[in-house]
Amino acid sequence: MSDDSAGTSPRPTGLREAKKQETRQHISDQATRLFLAQGFDATTIAEIADAARVSKKTVTNYFARKEDLALDRQDAFVATLASAVAARRPGESALGALRRAFEGSLAAHDPVTGFTGAEFARMAAESPTLTHCVRGLHDRREEALAEALAEAGGAPGGDATARTVAGLLGAVHRVLFGRIQHLTLAGYAAWEIERLVAPEGARAFDLLEPSLGRLYVA
């Protein structure tokens, strides 16, 4: 909840708020730099604090968990699938909307589809902690999608069906995400990956069409 102009909550004055964001960004930048340079696990919070010239406590104050220092825009990532379904066109199924969303993100080389850059991909792949965290984000994304589907209606069976369909659609996006990350690690350029993955995505969405094409149609 963010109140703007007129405050129910005491609206912290400009400079304080600005400095907070500045400090947060500075810490995040230093952390990212160190993570990419020497790996996630090999970088300690003390090092990050030292690089950012703040105390350890300030770091863990802004970022509750170490992983939060490496993963940016988590909420945006989590919301993508649910948003795509909520914004589907009249007559378009959830499957169709998520297909369009994937194709758009693929063409845009969007990080939420797996285009995270080779350095990040290497860092994530080398750290079990980070890998688990990314998996958690995929799960939250799937849950958000399930809620969006349940709210949208358009299929018999209620929440149970919504969760199942969200699992299926989430799985497709998750697998394609992993594929893009894998190809990134293998050294392919973004445009090459786009050309390689596009037909795989098409095949996957085609595959689901007979099962899901008539569900959750707006």
Added chain:
Amino acid sequence: MSDDSAGTSPRPTGLREAKKQETRQHISDQATRLFLAQGFDATTIAEIADAARVSKKTVTNYFARKEDLALDRQDAFVATLASAVAARRPGESALGALRRAFEGSLAAHDPVTGFTGAEFARMAAESPTLTHCVRGLHDRREEALAEALAEAGGAPGGDATARTVAGLLGAVHRVLFGRIQHLTLAGYAAWEIERLVAPEGARAFDLLEPSLGRLYVA
């Protein structure tokens, strides 16, 4: 390496091996008891060691991570889906085999399908650490399934298709697992859960039939 009497593996003599298993089981039992009594996170390794009357190091020696003390038969769980596909009948699709496997496990109230008992379900739900770990097991299970599908053949598109289909089939089992866990937490008895979830499972597998029913047929 000292090979003695017989054996490809150095076959440590009987008593030593027996005592090891005994100690391991004893530690696991004490850990389980404490976890169920006071929760996973609220139980320290030191307490477990104390209860089992061994040193902390012995505990972390047998169980590399704390979660391993709570999760039993991980490899068996991971293998279930891949095994079901490998053992599918002639003319049976992977979807059909996994449907049979689910129905059998559901009727048997098998832990691998989510019948873990109310105490365990509560413990797992209350501990983020444990929840993440269970998610990791689902992922390993999906990966094993993908390998089994790729090895089995029976679909165009090679590994990419295998991974996608494994994602879909894994998602169904995972969602149903979660549903059973949820109902367990809500206080339903196993036989009630069986009656509630059976039609949901049927609906989910029916849903996928038009898409996957003709793939990976033995």
Added chain:
DNA sequence: GCTATTTTTACACTCGACGTAAATTTACGT
């Protein structure tokens, strides 16, 4: 400038995880 609030810091602490070398237990040849 003064005061109240917020942010940052220093310090201490818990816990999981890892490493090492000594002490204990078990196995086996003689």
Added chain:
DNA sequence: ACGTAAATTTACGTCGAGTGTAAAAATAGC
């Protein structure tokens, strides 16, 4: 049965993430 070699267990130290607390510093509002 005894002694030696091997494995197991233990005690001890270390590291790093994460938390709590109260003092110190910075900022807001008057």
